[in-house]
Amino acid sequence: MERILSAKDKFLLNHPFYKDWVEGKLCKDDLAVYSAEYLYFIRDILPESWNRLGYYDVFHEEKEHAFLWEEFGKSVDYDPTNHPRTKSMQTLRRLFDDFKYDRPSLVGFVFAFEHQQPEISKSKLEGLNRWFNVDDKGKRYFEEHSKGTHEVEILEKEIMNMSDEEFVRCKDAFEMTVHTLWNLLTDIQKITSEKRKINVK
Numbered sequence: 001m002e003r004i005l006s007a008k009d010k011f012l013l014n015h016p017f018y019k020d021w022v023e024g025k026l027c028k029d030d031l032a033v034y035s036a037e038y039l040y041f042i043r044d045i046l047p048e049s050w051n052r053l054g055y056y057d058v059f060h061e062e063k064e065h066a067f068l069w070e071e072f073g074k075s076v077d078y079d080p081t082n083h084p085r086t087k088s089m090q091t092l093r094r095l096f097d098d099f100k101y102d103r104p105s106l107v108g109f110v111f112a113f114e115h116q117q118p119e120i121s122k123s124k125l126e127g128l129n130r131w132f133n134v135d136d137k138g139k140r141y142f143e144e145h146s147k148g149t150h151e152v153e154i155l156e157k158e159i160m161n162m163s164d165e166e167f168v169r170c171k172d173a174f175e176m177t178v179h180t181l182w183n184l185l186t187d188i189q190k191i192t193s194e195k196r197k198i199n200v201k
Contacts, residue, residue, distance in 0.1 A: 004111070004159060004171050010182040012116055013123060017185045022123055024131035028076050030192040031132070035073035036082045037188055040089060041113075042069045045096050049110045050151075052100050058151055068141035075138025086187035091180050099173050104166040108173030111155040112181065118152070121145035 012018055017034075020026050047062035073080060099105035125142040128134045159170060 003167075004108070004174055005115075010178050012120055012181060012185060015182060015185045017189045018120065018123060021127045024127065026127075026131075026192075027196075028132065029195060031076040032073070032078040033192050033195070034188050035069070035076055036078040036080060037086060037089060037184070037191075039066075039069060039073060039078075039080060041092060042066050045092060046110070046113065049096060049100070049106060052106060053103065053110070055154060058154070065141060065144065068144060071137040072134075072139070072141050075134045076132075086184060086191070088180055088184035088187045092177070092184065095173070095177060095180060102169060104162055104170040105173040107155055107158045107162075108170035108175075109177045111152075111159065111170075112174045112177035114149060114151045114155060116181075117145045118148045 017026075021031075042062075043066040047059050047066065050056075050062055051059040070080065095109060096106075099109045121142040121144075125139060125146055128139055128142065159167065162170060
């Protein structure tokens with residue numbers, strides 16, 4: 001499995017936005033922007049990816065998880081109509097559209113997100129508990145995903161059973177998605193920085 005994890009330098013726990021989250025350097029408005037922008041991925045792209053792969057139980061779970069994400073958004077006063085507005089989210093959508101007809105590529109696309117979920121969720125939950133007055137409903141998404149997910153095991157099994165040619169396509173999709181998820185956080189960070197400048201004025 002290590003062969004597919006070559007893009008570790010772009011894993012999201014290394015991103016300045018998540019580091020700021022853990023260190024208490026973000027404000028509630030930052031989380032509102034973040035939750036609104038990510039809603040499109042959590043509610044639409046991720047469930048549909050699992051649906052395309054034929055894991056219908058996981059598809060329905062992801063639909064339920066989207067409701068938990070919306071509770072997080074409500075807890076930080078997000079605007080659910082204010083998304084998606086970053087180029088990177090549009091790129092994620094294009095990647096999904098490109099990969100959805102090629103199973104190895106779609107597995108790589110989903111794995112890029114799911115593989116990082118447990119550790120990121122633990123980190124976010126620690127930050128929420130320490131720095132933010134978020135109610136229990138607002139934390140449930142991260143509590144659910146900090147325990148490790150069977151989704152990762154499903155995808156790892158698929159990857160282990162791929163031919164060499166399929167693995168190459170999977171790895172390419174994984175790396176493209178990892179970099180796009182990184183860029184998405186950078187875009188969100190730019191939006192929040194601009195909002196702070198406007199508020200200062």
